[in-house]
Amino acid sequence: MSMVDVSTKKASARRARAEARLTLSRAAAAAIRKVDLKKGDALAAAQIAGILAAKQTPALIPLTHPLPLSSVDVNFRWDRNVLVVQTDVQTNAATGVEMEALVGAAIAALTIYDMVKSLERGIRIESIRLIEKTGGKSGVWKASR
Amino acid sequence: MSMVDVSTKKASARRARAEARLTLSRAAAAAIRKVDLKKGDALAAAQIAGILAAKQTPALIPLTHPLPLSSVDVNFRWDRNVLVVQTDVQTNAATGVEMEALVGAAIAALTIYDMVKSLERGIRIESIRLIEKTGGKSGVWKASR
Amino acid sequence: MSMVDVSTKKASARRARAEARLTLSRAAAAAIRKVDLKKGDALAAAQIAGILAAKQTPALIPLTHPLPLSSVDVNFRWDRNVLVVQTDVQTNAATGVEMEALVGAAIAALTIYDMVKSLERGIRIESIRLIEKTGGKSGVWKASR
Amino acid sequence: MSMVDVSTKKASARRARAEARLTLSRAAAAAIRKVDLKKGDALAAAQIAGILAAKQTPALIPLTHPLPLSSVDVNFRWDRNVLVVQTDVQTNAATGVEMEALVGAAIAALTIYDMVKSLERGIRIESIRLIEKTGGKSGVWKASR
Amino acid sequence: MSMVDVSTKKASARRARAEARLTLSRAAAAAIRKVDLKKGDALAAAQIAGILAAKQTPALIPLTHPLPLSSVDVNFRWDRNVLVVQTDVQTNAATGVEMEALVGAAIAALTIYDMVKSLERGIRIESIRLIEKTGGKSGVWKASR
Amino acid sequence: MSMVDVSTKKASARRARAEARLTLSRAAAAAIRKVDLKKGDALAAAQIAGILAAKQTPALIPLTHPLPLSSVDVNFRWDRNVLVVQTDVQTNAATGVEMEALVGAAIAALTIYDMVKSLERGIRIESIRLIEKTGGKSGVWKASR
Numbered sequence: 003m004s005m006v007d008v009s010t011k012k013a014s015a016r017r018a019r020a021e022a023r024l025t026l027s028r029a030a031a032a033a034i035r036k037v038d039l040k041k042g043d044a045l046a047a048a049q050i051a052g053i054l055a056a057k058q059t060p061a062l063i064p065l066t067h068p069l070p071l072s073s074v075d076v077n078f079r080w081d082r083n084v085l086v087v088q089t090d091v092q093t094n095a096a097t098g099v100e101m102e103a104l105v106g107a108a109i110a111a112l113t114i115y116d117m118v119k120s121l122e123r124g125i126r127i128e129s130i131r132l133i134e135k136t137g138g139k140s141g142v143w144k145a146s147r
Numbered sequence: 148m149s150m151v152d153v154s155t156k157k158a159s160a161r162r163a164r165a166e167a168r169l170t171l172s173r174a175a176a177a178a179i180r181k182v183d184l185k186k187g188d189a190l191a192a193a194q195i196a197g198i199l200a201a202k203q204t205p206a207l208i209p210l211t212h213p214l215p216l217s218s219v220d221v222n223f224r225w226d227r228n229v230l231v232v233q234t235d236v237q238t239n240a241a242t243g244v245e246m247e248a249l250v251g252a253a254i255a256a257l258t259i260y261d262m263v264k265s266l267e268r269g270i271r272i273e274s275i276r277l278i279e280k281t282g283g284k285s286g287v288w289k290a291s292r
Numbered sequence: 293m294s295m296v297d298v299s300t301k302k303a304s305a306r307r308a309r310a311e312a313r314l315t316l317s318r319a320a321a322a323a324i325r326k327v328d329l330k331k332g333d334a335l336a337a338a339q340i341a342g343i344l345a346a347k348q349t350p351a352l353i354p355l356t357h358p359l360p361l362s363s364v365d366v367n368f369r370w371d372r373n374v375l376v377v378q379t380d381v382q383t384n385a386a387t388g389v390e391m392e393a394l395v396g397a398a399i400a401a402l403t404i405y406d407m408v409k410s411l412e413r414g415i416r417i418e419s420i421r422l423i424e425k426t427g428g429k430s431g432v433w434k435a436s437r
Numbered sequence: 438m439s440m441v442d443v444s445t446k447k448a449s450a451r452r453a454r455a456e457a458r459l460t461l462s463r464a465a466a467a468a469i470r471k472v473d474l475k476k477g478d479a480l481a482a483a484q485i486a487g488i489l490a491a492k493q494t495p496a497l498i499p500l501t502h503p504l505p506l507s508s509v510d511v512n513f514r515w516d517r518n519v520l521v522v523q524t525d526v527q528t529n530a531a532t533g534v535e536m537e538a539l540v541g542a543a544i545a546a547l548t549i550y551d552m553v554k555s556l557e558r559g560i561r562i563e564s565i566r567l568i569e570k571t572g573g574k575s576g577v578w579k580a581s582r
Numbered sequence: 583m584s585m586v587d588v589s590t591k592k593a594s595a596r597r598a599r600a601e602a603r604l605t606l607s608r609a610a611a612a613a614i615r616k617v618d619l620k621k622g623d624a625l626a627a628a629q630i631a632g633i634l635a636a637k638q639t640p641a642l643i644p645l646t647h648p649l650p651l652s653s654v655d656v657n658f659r660w661d662r663n664v665l666v667v668q669t670d671v672q673t674n675a676a677t678g679v680e681m682e683a684l685v686g687a688a689i690a691a692l693t694i695y696d697m698v699k700s701l702e703r704g705i706r707i708e709s710i711r712l713i714e715k716t717g718g719k720s721g722v723w724k725a726s727r
Numbered sequence: 728m729s730m731v732d733v734s735t736k737k738a739s740a741r742r743a744r745a746e747a748r749l750t751l752s753r754a755a756a757a758a759i760r761k762v763d764l765k766k767g768d769a770l771a772a773a774q775i776a777g778i779l780a781a782k783q784t785p786a787l788i789p790l791t792h793p794l795p796l797s798s799v800d801v802n803f804r805w806d807r808n809v810l811v812v813q814t815d816v817q818t819n820a821a822t823g824v825e826m827e828a829l830v831g832a833a834i835a836a837l838t839i840y841d842m843v844k845s846l847e848r849g850i851r852i853e854s855i856r857l858i859e860k861t862g863g864k865s866g867v868w869k870a871s872r
Contacts, residue, residue: 003186003187003188003191003192003626003629003630003633004186004187004653004654004655004656005633005651005653005654005655006185006186006632006653007236007652007653007672008652008653009595009652009653009672009673009674011652015444018215026664029509040151041148041149041151041210042148042149042339043148043336044401046148046333046337046340046438047148047209047210047336047340047439048228049332050209050337050340050341050438050499051207051208051209051340053438053439053440053499053500054207054254054344054496054499055207057495057496057503058206058207058496060637061203061634061637061638062196062200062203062254062257063196063254063257063258063261064192064195064258064261064633065186065192065262065544066261066632066649067651067652068637068648068649068650068651069503069650070503070504070505070530070650071503072442072443072444072446072502072531073439073440073441073442073443073444074439074440075439075440076439091310092208092442092444093444094444095650096652097652099259101260101261102521104257104260105254105257106185108253108254108257108272108275109207109208109250109482111206111275112207112208112246112249112250112253112275113209115246115249116208116209116210116211116246117210120247120278122278123277123280124276124290125276126274126275126276127253127274127275127276128273128274129269129271129272129273130253130256130257130271130272130275131269131270131272132268132269133207135268145269146269148336148339148340148343149343149363149364149365149366150343150361150363150364151363152362152363152382153362153363154305154362154363154382154383154384160734187629188626191623191626191630191728192625192626192630194622194728195626195627195630195631195728195789196630198728198729198730198789198790199786199789200295201632202786202793203786205347206347206348207743209340209343209344210343212360212361212362213347213358213359213360213361213793214360214793215360215792215793215794215795215820216792216793217732217733217734217792217821218729218730218731218732218733219729219730220729220730221729237732237734238734239734240360241362256327261733269855293476293477293478293481293771293778293795293798293801294476294477294773294778294800295778295798295799295800295803296476296798297797297798297817298458298797298798299555299740299797299798299817299818299819315577319482326518331438331439331441331500332438333438333526336438337438337500338744340499341497341498341499344497344509345497348496348497350782351779351782351783352486352489352490352493352544352547353486353544353547353548353551354485354486354548354551354778354779355476355482355551355552355777355778356551357795357796358782358793358794358795358796358799359795360795362494362843376526377491380475382494383494385795386797390554391547391550391551394547394550395544395547398544398547398562398565399497399498399540399543401538401565402497402498402536402540402565403498403499404501405496405539406500406501406536407500409481409535411545412572413567414566414580414581415566416564416565416566417543417564417565417566418563418564419561419562420546420547420561420562420565421559421561421562422558422559425558433558435559436559450589477774478771481583481768481771481772481775482771482775484583484767485583485644485771485772485775485776486775487586488583488584488644488645489644489779490640492640492641492648493641503648504648504677505647505649505650506585506647506648507587507588507589507591507650507676508585508586508587508588508589509584509585509648510584510585510586511584527587527589528589529589583766583767583768583771583772584767585802586765586859621728621729621731621790622728622729623728625866626728627728627789627790631787631788634787635787638786638787641783642776642779642780642783642834642837643776643834643837643838643841644772644776644838644840644841645766645772645841650741659842661755680844681837681840682838683736684837685761685837688834688837688852688855689787689788689830689833690807691855692787692788692826692829692830692855693788693789695826695829696788696789696790696791696826697790702730702862702866703857704856704857704870704871705856706854706855706856707833707854707855707856708854709823709851709852710833710837710851710852710855711835711849711850711851711852711855712780712848712849715848716858716868723848726849
């Protein structure tokens with residue numbers, strides 16, 4: 003196994019967007035929205051955990067490169083009882099930030115799980131996936147719906 | 148936000164099993180099975196990454212407790228083109244290891260993604276979820292289906 | 293230099309409380325209270341950062357022992373324009389958790405600084421100190437006012 | 438909450454100096470100076486801990502950026518029984534290194550506390566603050582007094 | 583103690599190669615080669631551990647700089663019963679990557695030890711050393727023999 | 728690959744001693760002894776780095792267990808121009824601390840290398856090995872000379 007050698011690639015602006023979806027019971031969704039959980043504000047905790055985890059990507063995913071991230075965003079939206087975690091990561095580097103966006107989304111989603119699990123044990127995280135990436139030789143890539 | 152206070156709970160044997168599923172193209176599934184990837188042996192990398200990540204859970208999920216894990220296992224099985232990552236974690240502690248099992252499964256699955264992404268960008272990790280937990284006051288819990 | 297050898301000490305219930313104080317301008321204090329900052333909710337970020345940092349104490353303070361923390365709490369109160377960060381840490385171990393409480397308070401306070409620094413650069417963190425510790429051979433210790 | 442997006446900012450030389458002050462009893466100050474402590478050389482331990490912690494800033498302070506630090510210095514001076522920890526950090530990056538300097542100063546000061554606490558429990562860390570920063574759009578900033 | 587200030591040095595392409603050698607019993611060497619160990623595939627585990635550790639160098643070796651590594655390789659070859667771990671690290675930076683190559687080699691070798699120790703406790707890691715470095719003011723350096 | 732399951736093993740007192748040897752030029756050895764190095768006190772830096780690294784063992788060596796270490800010592804002695812790093816680690820746990828002692832010795836030795844490398848590039852770390860372990864089912868084990 004070996005890291006892809008990027009020593010001859012030029013740094014350029016790159017972005018990636020990833021998303022994780024959690025299907026929640028109506029009760030759990032309401033508790034998160036009203037910040038009515040024993041453990042506190044699930045979305046705030048997940049946002050911070052997702053941002054910190056994105057920065058830890060090179061320590062978690064073996065063949066990733068340490069990159070100078072210029073921004074990491076973790077946001078949430080509701081699709082009925084489905085909570086959608088969306089992460090956006092940017093860098094100016096010789097390789098992309100897909101893994102940073104995906105790690106941020108996964109850890110943010112698992113933090114939600116941890117905050118809500120006393121209410122509902124069987125939460126399922128569905129569909130962690132890359133939504134879009136731009137920059138680099140391959141240009142723009144978008145998930146087909 | 149605050150960690151659940153477990154100072155008055157007794158240590159007892161606890162186990163958790165979690166699972167992550169990745170749907171792959173036939174080509175990507177074949178490349179993983181034959182260890183025919185530019186980056187190397189995806190399953191070996193994912194196994195190590197998942198074990199190491201499970202041990203980093205208290206640094207990743209804000210309100211989790213540092214626990215003396217007595218074992219962490221990461222295994223794989225194929226369900227046609229679906230790769231199922233299964234993690235099993237054990238401890239003897241005052242609180243459970245669900246989050247350790249889930250973090251291990253998520254990071255192992257994302258490592259697979261990273262190893263294969265040059266072949267197939269649109270891989271989706273589906274259904275990261277707890278399968279079973281035993282021990283503690285709540286006894287045995289199993290995912291429905 | 294060497295860690296204190298605690299191999300012959302018995303585990304017992306131990307607690308520590310620490311505190312950090314930040315003196316803020318009226319404008320900065322108001323912005324924190326109303327969550328009216330470009331970077332977002334300073335107290336939520338500081339709470340999470342303080343809890344995570346307390347768990348990282350053995351990686352930060354060279355001669356501390358890795359301990360099974362049973363709880364970490366980070367709370368805030370206002371004393372006019374002074375923001376008081378208070379941390380409470382518990383363990384059942386052979387040595388105390390003063391350093392965990394102090395590290396949590398320091399990193400929570402610095403996170404506040406980071407969230408507010410675009411508004412007011414000259415914030416001073418004052419008086420990071422241990423407030424109280426209980427448990428172990430030395431019993432209860434309280435800071436003299 | 439979100440990291441400030443620095444993707445359109447140019448890298449430039451930036452420096453920051455921070456300081457932490459510890460008020461010690463005469464006995465504790467003497468023990469540090471003479472390296473007459475059970476745990477060993479407090480200043481050497483604090484220097485190393487401060488340098489390592491400054492490099493860990495992106496893992497500790499949620500909204501900070503990972504930066505290619507070009508130097509980190511931790512130094513000490515005595516002002517009677519007050520020990521002054523001074524940190525100097527440099528980078529060539531799109532954002533400043535104030536948080537790195539402050540984290541280094543705080544962890545160095547807490548390491549001193551840990552080395553001396555068996556002699557004097559009630560040590561207070563006072564006045565962790567930024568002293569000076571240079572570089573970037575805002576140019577030179579100096580603490581008043 | 584202080585990090586070397588590299589703020590006035592220009593970034594340039596730099597490489598380092600290091601090596602660690604383990605002398606094994608014939609039985610242990612055979613078990614590694616045939617992947618016939620209770621703990622699993624020693625070389626795969628060591629490769630991943632070495633790559634991850636090289637990236638952690640700034641957190642492990644106090645006065646090293648955080649660097650944007652462009653590749654890390656860990657490879658193995660057999661010299662009879664001696665297993666040679668060879669690491670190759672590249673960067674484009676103001677300072678070299680010798681320590682990254684050495685840390686990668688050391689942790690990979692210790693991982694082998696850990697995988698095999700139930701078979702043979704007395705394994706000795708011999709001769710962790712720099713083999714070659716290129717780039718920077720000092721140009722090419724090669725180990726004598 | 729999988730961690731050895733220690734869930735049915737009883738905790739007991741365990742110790743391990745490891746050692747690393749560095750052969751230095753006379754000039755380098757003298758510079759270390761007189762603390763006459765540009766980077767500062769090599770032995771103090773190595774001691775702190777070794778202690779911190781021993782505590783990071785579960786994050787570095789994939790199949791090791793997180794353990795409540797009760798002490799970590801890093802000491803030095805001179806055998807002419809050979810610097811011997813000796814580490815002693817203790818725990819009360821279900822598994823041993825050999826890897827912690829070995830990781831501490833390796834990182835302490837590499838820190839020495841880093842502090843001296845501007846004086847002498849070709850330093851070789853020789854003979855990282857376990858010297859002795861006690862406790863657990865296998866009792867006392869000593870390296871044959």
